[in-house]
Amino acid sequence: MAAIPGGADHSHDHAHDHPSGFMRWVTTTNHKDIGSMYLWFSFAMFIVGGIMALVIRAELFQPGLQVVDPDRFNQMTTLHGLIMVFGAIMPAFVGFANWMIPLMIGASDMAFARMNNWSFWLLPPAAILLTSSLLVPGGAAASGWTLYPPLTVQMGIGMDMAIFAVHILGISSIMGSINIVTTILNMRAPGMTLMKMPLFCWTWLITAYLVIAVMPVLAGAVTMILTDRHFGTSFFNAAGGGDPVLYQHIFWFFGHPEVYIIAIPAFGVVSQVIPAFSRKPLFGYASMVYATSSIAILSFIVWAHHMYTVGMPVAGQLYFMFATMLIAIPTGVKVFNWVATMWRGSLSFETPMLFSIGFLFLFTLGGFSGLVLSMTAVDVQLHDSYYVVAHFHYVMVAGALFSAYAGAYYWLPKWTGHMYDEKLGKLHFWLSLIFFNMTFFVQHFLGLAGMPRRIPDYSLQFAEFNKISSIGAFGFGLSQLVFLVVVLKCLKGGEKASAKPWDGAEGLEWTVPSPAPHHTFEVPPVVK
Amino acid sequence: MTEPRSGAEEATGRNRSTLIRLVVSAFLMFGFGYALVPFYEKLCQVLDVNNLNKQDNALPLNTQVDRSRSVTVEFDANLHRLPWNFKPVTGSLVVHPGEIVTVEYEVSNNREDAVTGQAIPSYTPSAAMQYFQKLDCFCFKQQTLAAGETRRMPIAFLVSPSLPKDINTITLSYTFFEVPGANAASVQTEKAGG
Numbered sequence: 001m002a003a004i005p006g007g008a009d010h011s012h013d014h015a016h017d018h019p020s021g022f023m024r025w026v027t028t029t030n031h032k033d034i035g036s037m038y039l040w041f042s043f044a045m046f047i048v049g050g051i052m053a054l055v056i057r058a059e060l061f062q063p064g065l066q067v068v069d070p071d072r073f074n075q076m077t078t079l080h081g082l083i084m085v086f087g088a089i090m091p092a093f094v095g096f097a098n099w100m101i102p103l104m105i106g107a108s109d110m111a112f113a114r115m116n117n118w119s120f121w122l123l124p125p126a127a128i129l130l131t132s133s134l135l136v137p138g139g140a141a142a143s144g145w146t147l148y149p150p151l152t153v154q155m156g157i158g159m160d161m162a163i164f165a166v167h168i169l170g171i172s173s174i175m176g177s178i179n180i181v182t183t184i185l186n187m188r189a190p191g192m193t194l195m196k197m198p199l200f201c202w203t204w205l206i207t208a209y210l211v212i213a214v215m216p217v218l219a220g221a222v223t224m225i226l227t228d229r230h231f232g233t234s235f236f237n238a239a240g241g242g243d244p245v246l247y248q249h250i251f252w253f254f255g256h257p258e259v260y261i262i263a264i265p266a267f268g269v270v271s272q273v274i275p276a277f278s279r280k281p282l283f284g285y286a287s288m289v290y291a292t293s294s295i296a297i298l299s300f301i302v303w304a305h306h307m308y309t310v311g312m313p314v315a316g317q318l319y320f321m322f323a324t325m326l327i328a329i330p331t332g333v334k335v336f337n338w339v340a341t342m343w344r345g346s347l348s349f350e351t352p353m354l355f356s357i358g359f360l361f362l363f364t365l366g367g368f369s370g371l372v373l374s375m376t377a378v379d380v381q382l383h384d385s386y387y388v389v390a391h392f393h394y395v396m397v398a399g400a401l402f403s404a405y406a407g408a409y410y411w412l413p414k415w416t417g418h419m420y421d422e423k424l425g426k427l428h429f430w431l432s433l434i435f436f437n438m439t440f441f442v443q444h445f446l447g448l449a450g451m452p453r454r455i456p457d458y459s460l461q462f463a464e465f466n467k468i469s470s471i472g473a474f475g476f477g478l479s480q481l482v483f484l485v486v487v488l489k490c491l492k493g494g495e496k497a498s499a500k501p502w503d504g505a506e507g508l509e510w511t512v513p514s515p516a517p518h519h520t521f522e523v524p525p526v527v528k
Numbered sequence: 529m530t531e532p533r534s535g536a537e538e539a540t541g542r543n544r545s546t547l548i549r550l551v552v553s554a555f556l557m558f559g560f561g562y563a564l565v566p567f568y569e570k571l572c573q574v575l576d577v578n579n580l581n582k583q584d585n586a587l588p589l590n591t592q593v594d595r596s597r598s599v600t601v602e603f604d605a606n607l608h609r610l611p612w613n614f615k616p617v618t619g620s621l622v623v624h625p626g627e628i629v630t631v632e633y634e635v636s637n638n639r640e641d642a643v644t645g646q647a648i649p650s651y652t653p654s655a656a657m658q659y660f661q662k663l664d665c666f667c668f669k670q671q672t673l674a675a676g677e678t679r680r681m682p683i684a685f686l687v688s689p690s691l692p693k694d695i696n697t698i699t700l701s702y703t704f705f706e707v708p709g710a711n712a713a714s715v716q717t718e719k720a721g722g
Contacts, residue, residue: 111543174554182546186539216554220561232609235565238648239608239703243578246568250561313577 026121029113030518031098034120036415038095039408041123043484045087046401048131050477052080057439057473059456060466073456074142075158079130081145082162085262086169087127089396092404093265094119094176097204100411101180103509103516104198106189106525111182119175126168133161144454146251147221149236149244153228160229163222170215177208177215184208189508191527195289198507199282202289203268206296210257210264213300218254221247245310252303260299263395264292266363266403267334270356272507273406274338277353278345279504284337291330291337298327308379317376324374328367335364350502351425355406358433359399366394369444384454387447393440402432405483410505412490413497417515420490424482431479438472580648581667593626594689601687603631604701610645611638612673614704617680625689633666633702636678644672645704652699659688660698670707 019027025037055076059067068076098116102109110116133140138156141147147166152159184205188197224235225247234240236247275282282288304312304320312320338360347353369391373379382388405428412420442465447453451462458466500510508527512520572578601623603616617632637643647667651657662668666681673679687698 112547178547178550178554181550182543185546186542212550212554213557216558217561217564220558224562224565234608234705237608238580238650239606240705241646241648241707243568245578246565249568250564253561253564311578313575 027117029109029117031102031110031113031116032415032516032518034110034116035095035097035099037120038091038098038123041120041127042088042090042092042095045083045091045127046480048127049080049083049088050480052076052083054473054477056080057470060458061470062467063458063460063463065457068456070456071139071142074144074454075134075140077454078141078144078162079134082130082141082166083127084396085145085258086166086173087123087130089262089400089404090169090173091123093204093207093262093269093400094173094180096200096265096269096404096407096411097176097180099415100509101183101201101204102187103414103512103520104201104507105184105187105192106508106521106527107183107187108519108521108524110179111187112179115175116179119172119179122168122172122175126165126172129161129165129168133158133165136161146248146255147225148251149225149228149247150238152225153237160226163226166222167219170219173211174215177211180204180208181212189521189524189527195286196527199271199285199288200265200268203264203271203292206292207261207264210261210296210299214254214257214261217250218258221250221254224250245307248307248310249304252306253300255306256303257296257299259392259395260295262400263363264296266359266400267292269403269407269410270338270359273352273356273410274341274360276410276502276505277348277350277356278342279347280341280345281506282337283340283343284333287333288337291333294330295327298323298330302327305374305379308376309383321374321376325371328371331367335360335367346504350409351420351422351429352406352410354426354429355402355409358429359402359406362394362398362402362436366391366399369394382447384452385447386443386451386453389453390440390443390447393443397440398436405429405432408483408487410502411509412487413501414509414512414514414516416490416494417497417513418490418492418494419497419501420486420494424486424489428479428482428486431482432476435472435475435479439469439476440472442468442472581646581665581669592689593624595624597625597689598622599625599687599691599695600697601629602697602699603633604699605633606701606703608703608705610643610704610706612636612643612645612704613638613678614702623687625687625691628663628684628686630664630682630684632680632682634678634680635671635673635704637673637676640675642672642674644670644707646670646707647702647704650701650703652701653695656691656695656698659691659695660700661686661688667702671704 025033028034028037053076055068056073059065059073098110101107130140136157138158140158141152141155141162143151143155143159147162184197184201188194194202224233227233228235228237228242234242236242236244238244271282271288302320302324304316305324308317308320349357369387373382373388373391409420409425412418446462446465446469449462449465451458451466497514499513501514502510508521508525509516511525599622600620602620603618605614605616607614613634613636615634617634621629621631623629649662649665649667651660662683662685664682664684666683671679671681
């Protein structure tokens with residue numbers, strides 16, 4: 001990590017002494033340092049969660065039990081989900097926010113620099129709690145990432161560790177979001193009105209509000225599980241007057257907005273990258289802002305589409321079905337705006353653009369399978385099947401992860417001062433694209449044929465597609481190492497990047513030199 | 529440096545008030561999560577859904593007994609953090625679908641004071657639930673037992689003749705739990721749980 005840019009640049013550090021070495025990273029309050037740490041942390045967690053996914057796929061390579069016993073298998077699916085959602089994707093976008101939002105709005109740093117440091121350093125203990133729970137008696141939580149009771153009320157100490165990890169991760173993301181909202185609302189450069197902000201800032205402003213609104217609800221839900229387990233309450237135990245379905249309602253009241261907490265910053269990144277490589281301003285900027293806000297608001301009123309099969313009254317099912325379908329409208333506005341941005345643009349296909357187009361295509365595909373699942377009658381058939389697994393990996397991996405890669409390649413020159421290796425970047429994209437579809441497209445067929453999710457063994461008729469999917473998963477996992485090579489190469493050296501390496505890019509972040517100096521915009525720029 | 533400093537102080541003040549507002553919102557949303565619990569219970573009550581202790585529609589129109597078929601009904605009793613003794617008088621019995629049967633459970637309170645409990649039924653296989661019609665049950669209301677009291681409590685039920693052919697055994701399991709705050713004075717309050 002010592003090679004991260006900005007560290008060597010002491011010409012701007014005249015005001016105070018900096019500790020060096022390890023303590024520099026522990027004590028730093030600099031938004032760029034913290035952003036880099038967030039990004040490295042999320043990549044490390046992505047590898048950990050990815051290895052768990054590969055254990056799952058290795059077990060599912062052929063029918064029968066070969067690699068892990070069913071208990072371990074369930075722990076793998078649970079931790080893979082928790083780590084990818086809370087440890088990899090969310091911190092990755094918080095990392096982007098930390099690095100880029102002050103640069104984009106012309107602020108010198110985040111509003112609460114010390115809290116920023118704290119919100120990062122809460123993450124490693126949470127990650128240690130989660131991963132080390134694999135070693136305790138009874139193993140890690142094995143209930144699926146949704147932590148449904150009654151299973152969660154019965155499990156061993158690994159469950160308590162998962163609950164505390166969720167608490168810590170929640171506090172971290174709430175603090176990060178408070179910081180982002182305050183920075184965006186109060187620290188913009190003169191002339192930078194809200195409607196002049198780059199769309200990435202808008203998407204993060206909306207996301208941060210979502211986090212502040214729903215992460216405490218999740219914290220409440222897991223606290224109820226904790227008190228049910230140890231302190232004699234019966235929120236979710238039917239035999240104590242509680243109701244396990246209540247947990248699902250509370251969880252998905254958090255869970256559905258959480259889906260957009262992951263997706264909306266991804267929309268923001270893509271909304272920066274596509275105009276830059278189309279050499280046109282973003283089509284329909286205002287409608288993008290309104291569409292994103294509508295998605296965020298709608299996300300609060302559709303939660304029960306995750307639980308059509310709990311025995312809801314038909315009126316409830318109809319309401320949640322129509323409300324869910326409604327979300328396709330603002331999402332459609334966004335997709336069409338991106339396409340319209342490219343329309344008659346002067347397109348070029350560098351790696352960030354490739355990942356953005358990959359995002360656009362595959363995220364839309366995932367959106368369509370989501371529409372299929374939104375129909376109650378269809379969902380009753382497909383609920384908890386591999387069709388659902390395929391659907392949410394299309395929106396989480398091809399959506400959020402591809403967008404994160406687009407952002408990483410787009411801003412790497414700004415972060416490191418060097419151009420990345422374009423050949424390797426393109427190789428990374430094409431390998432990811434091919435292996436991603438190989439892994440997950442066939443899972444649609446598995447789900448339609450009736451293979452349930454979260455099972456370590458399956459009937460013989462599912463063998464072929466599972467084999468294809470497992471090969472794809474290993475290919476996808478290995479392809480991600482290409483990205484690591486690209487980043488390390490880019491940190492070490494390479495072609496010097498100018499302040500604005502992309503000729504079509506717009507925004508204040510391209511007015512500072514590359515690599516961005518340790519301190520930027522100490523005197524706020526004036527935006528016309 | 530005087531000019532920017534005062535500007536910075538102003539910004540710090542604004543940041544602080546934004547911080548306070550957002551932290552308060554986060555705490556309110558934590559409370560909102562807990563507020564969903566009574567809200568959900570109330571909603572279930574108003575809409576009359578998800579009520580495990582409801583009496584099934586009085587007597588069915590057709591009480592034709594299907595003597596060609598026999599179903600084993602097993603009875604089970606559990607206690608959830610309650611120092612009572614609770615057991616079925618009849619462990620299991622064979623019934624014909626459509627036949628009205630009454631069985632009893634015996635419950636005794638070993639505590640030194642009166643305790644109010646509520647029983648929650650559970651069925652195995654769960655698909656049998658909708659075919660198991662309870663006409664009378666001690667689970668329809670809370671039960672208050674005086675100190676040391678022992679009581680026999682009935683269930684009158686019938687298994688619907690439309691029970692799927694593949695179900696030959698139904699296990700009915702009751703779990704008693706203490707109703708917190710309820711005492712001997714309030715024998716028949718509203719049902720606990722949703």
